[in-house]
Amino acid sequence: MKKRVLTGITPSGTLHLGNYVGAVRPSVEQSRRDDVESFYFLSDLHALIKNHDPERLQRSRLQIAATWLAAGLDPERVTFYRQSDIPETPVLNWLLDCVCPKGLMNRAHAYKAKVEESEKAGEDPDARVSMGLFCYPILMAADILLFNADLVPVGKDQSQHLEMARDIAIRFNNLYAPKDRPFFHLPYGLIDEKQELLPGTDGRKMSKSYDNVIPLFEGGSAALAEMVKRIVTDDKKPGEPKDPDSSSLTLLYRSFSTNEEYQNFRHELEDGLGWGEAKEKLYRQIEAEIGPMRPKYDRFMNEPAVLEEILQEGAKKARRYATPFLEELIEAVGLQPFTRIKADTPATKKQQKKKKAAAFKQYRDPDGTFGFKLEDADGTVLLVSSGWASGAEAGRTVARLKKEGAAALASLPSVKRPEGVDEARVEAALSSFE
Numbered sequence: 001m002k003k004r005v006l007t008g009i010t011p012s013g014t015l016h017l018g019n020y021v022g023a024v025r026p027s028v029e030q031s032r033r034d035d036v037e038s039f040y041f042l043s044d045l046h047a048l049i050k051n052h053d054p055e056r057l058q059r060s061r062l063q064i065a066a067t068w069l070a071a072g073l074d075p076e077r078v079t080f081y082r083q084s085d086i087p088e089t090p091v092l093n094w095l096l097d098c099v100c101p102k103g104l105m106n107r108a109h110a111y112k113a114k115v116e117e118s119e120k121a122g123e124d125p126d127a128r129v130s131m132g133l134f135c136y137p138i139l140m141a142a143d144i145l146l147f148n149a150d151l152v153p154v155g156k157d158q159s160q161h162l163e164m165a166r167d168i169a170i171r172f173n174n175l176y177a178p179k180d181r182p183f184f185h186l187p188y189g190l191i192d193e194k195q196e197l198l199p200g201t202d203g204r205k206m207s208k209s210y211d212n213v214i215p216l217f218e219g220g221s222a223a224l225a226e227m228v229k230r231i232v233t234d235d236k237k238p239g240e241p242k243d244p245d246s247s248s249l250t251l252l253y254r255s256f257s258t259n260e261e262y263q264n265f266r267h268e269l270e271d272g273l274g275w276g277e278a279k280e281k282l283y284r285q286i287e288a289e290i291g292p293m294r295p296k297y298d299r300f301m302n303e304p305a306v307l308e309e310i311l312q313e314g315a316k317k318a319r320r321y322a323t324p325f326l327e328e329l330i331e332a333v334g335l336q337p338f339t340r341i342k343a344d345t346p347a348t349k350k351q352q353k354k355k356k357a358a359a360f361k362q363y364r365d366p367d368g369t370f371g372f373k374l375e376d377a378d379g380t381v382l383l384v385s386s387g388w389a390s391g392a393e394a395g396r397t398v399a400r401l402k403k404e405g406a407a408a409l410a411s412l413p414s415v416k417r418p419e420g421v422d423e424a425r426v427e428a429a430l431s432s433f434e
């Protein structure tokens with residue numbers, strides 16, 4: 001079965017070459033693989049947490065959607081949509097809010113960092129924390145779980161959010177799903193350790209906060225040429241041998257060339273290529289890749305209606321999965337229409353009774369050791385264990401089985417299932433204690 005890969009792109013500001021090399025280009029490549037099914041969306045509800053300027057938000061959503069499509073994301077192949085066009089997301093968000101312990105959110109790094117900032121500034125610890133920020137990981141869990149994504153490509157800073165999404169999924173599954181048919185898969189982060197970090201014009205990581213970024217599409221080729229000219233180099237003259245690693249120029253060049261071209265470029269610098277000429281070469285190299293995408297970008301920017309239509313199609317495609325799935329979840333929590341209330345069948349009643357009645361019984365063996373057994377409602381013995389040195393030890397094992405369920409059995413060889421007892425029955429009985 002194809003793996004489902006899903007990721008959100010928060011529209012904040014415009015994208016620069018660092019974003020292109022680090023995120024856009026690899027994601028577009030990934031989306032062309034045949035063994036994955038990709039869901040990419042603009043996490044514009046998340047953007048509201050930081051951005052309270054409607055015009056800026058609007059512009060950023062437009063620019064970022066245009067960028068991804070211009071960079072080659074194929075909306076026929078991937079499901080590309082806006083988070084805000086999926087009404088199922090905020091509903092699921094609420095269902096998850098109601099099963100997520102507040103303590104889990106208290107531990108979120110991003111929230112804790114804000115609290116620390118406030119404390120340092122001598123303010124109330126929550127002065128900089130909106131409920132949106134505090135609950136950010138739950139909305140992200142809703143994004144992921146609504147589509148039952150298996151893999152979520154994210155930056156390292158987001159891996160805690162994936163852990164939280166798994167915790168929340170497990171809680172919801174345990175509370176509401178039949179044991180053998182969990183609603184949610186557990187999603188895992190796809191964290192690219194070797195993700196290229198592109199340096200900016202001054203050699204530090206390319207970042208808006210350092211004001212060293214080279215724009216991707218904004219400002220056209222003129223802006224690109226202008227920023228490439230600003231790359232910092234030493235003052236060696238043309239003809240003087242240069243250290244290729246003394247400027248971020250070389251690393252930038254590498255991200256837009258084959259290894260052979262890159263090695264040649266290094267040698268040319270060592271042989272005295274002037275910095276001015278080197279910059280010209282770098283510019284041409286980048287332009288060769290980005291240039292052909294520009295008309296598409298400009299077209300989307302000038303005709304937002306075209307973009308809108310693509311995104312509406314994307315939302316429709318996404319909702320073909322999300323709408324029926326949310327309906328199932330709504331029913332599971334007990335919010336279905338009255339016409340869909342299931343009659344209490346004798347079978348479900350019996351099952352409920354049985355579940356409640358499974359019990360552990362501890363006892364002392366004639367040889368003085370301690371033991372326990374697990375009995376189902378009808379008295380069937382499901383597990384037996386004897387030979388424990390103390391009652392406390394046997395008790396601890398029982399507690400572990402109650403807490404961890406059947407998963408604990410693998411590491412408890414002395415706990416035996418009598419012949420003829422079905423494994424699933426033991427699992428069901430154990431899960432009734434969780």
Ligand code: TRP
Pocket residue numbers: 006007008009010043046139140143144152153154158
């Ligand atoms: N939090 C992510 C970021 O800032 C964006 C995001 C929102 C996301 N929802 C998501 C990423 C779901 C992956 C999956 O980069």
